[in-house]
Amino acid sequence: MSSKNVTSEVVSVDEQAFEKADEAEVDEDGFEVVDETPEFQATVQMEVQAKVDANHPDGMVDTSEERIYGATLEQEERIRAREAELERISARAEMGMQDGRENRTRDIVAKQSAERRVEFQKRAASVNPWADPDRDDPRAELTQEQLAAVNKQSMRLAEKLDGWSRAAIGRRMGEAVVDGKDLMSAVVGVFEELQTAPGQVVPIGMLEGVNRKEVSIEGTVTQLWEPSSSAISQVGLIEDDSGKTKVTVWEKSNAPWIKEGEHVRIHGAARNWYEGRVSLAVTGWSTLHFPERGRWWE
CATH class of the missing domain: 4.10.280 (MYOD Basic-Helix-Loop-Helix Domain, subunit B)
Structure with missing residues (x-):
């Protein structure tokens, strides 16, 4: 027979208060500080x-x-x-x-x-055999004397042709020289070709030799006259140092008004032929720019 004796230490209330007395806070007079905040x-x-x-x-x-x-x-x-x-x-x-x-x-x-x-x-x-991407640069086939002359001429043309690098011009001239042209013929041919290339401002005097429908030109409006049709907004002559041509501004183009004596650059002008002569038309696809407008200092 086994028995278990369970003993417990009974602590009185006074003893518990005495044990907690050491933990309590006291004021200056020695009295216990009581927290009156209700919990x-x-x-x-x-x-x-x-x-x-x-x-x-x-x-x-x-x-x-x-x-x-x-x-x-x-x-x-x-x-x-x-x-x-x-x-x-x-x-x-x-x-x-x-x-x-x-x-x-x-x-x-x-x-x-x-x-x-x-x-x-x-x-x-x-x-065009030179269009072959596997073919080397034509300038590699030139002699040192020819290469020096081509480089010199390409630097000179690069100052006159906007948008064309010296390397691109030199390659075109190298192709022409390798094909048998003399240097001066190559210079003239490359200059005329690149001068009338798409995106370039074409001299008015060279419009007849351009083989595309739309061109960009720049010149001065020297004369305007009364349109013969209500579908035409303005009609007149525009010219530069190379020549002059007739330009017709159609009403539906909504183009800005042009004045006589004003310098204008026309992008995307339609090239037309009338009685054997070339003329230009400003359409809805054309844009007009006036470099001298707004120059208040003049």
């Missing part, structure tokens, strides 16, 4: 009732669809914050995939464009 603690019944109210639909202050059923406000805030964070992570991941896709697409398009350009140049080589 409120929920009873078991209050805690149970709080849980019931939090989970019961009738006990919620806000029963809208935006509230999460069965969750306290604190729990709901944590859930909403977590959902927002997951949405941001998902958005960043999706944007990252899109950026990568754009870069890959750009690389593929650039590669395909380069391949098409090479293929086009190879087809063009059947007409």
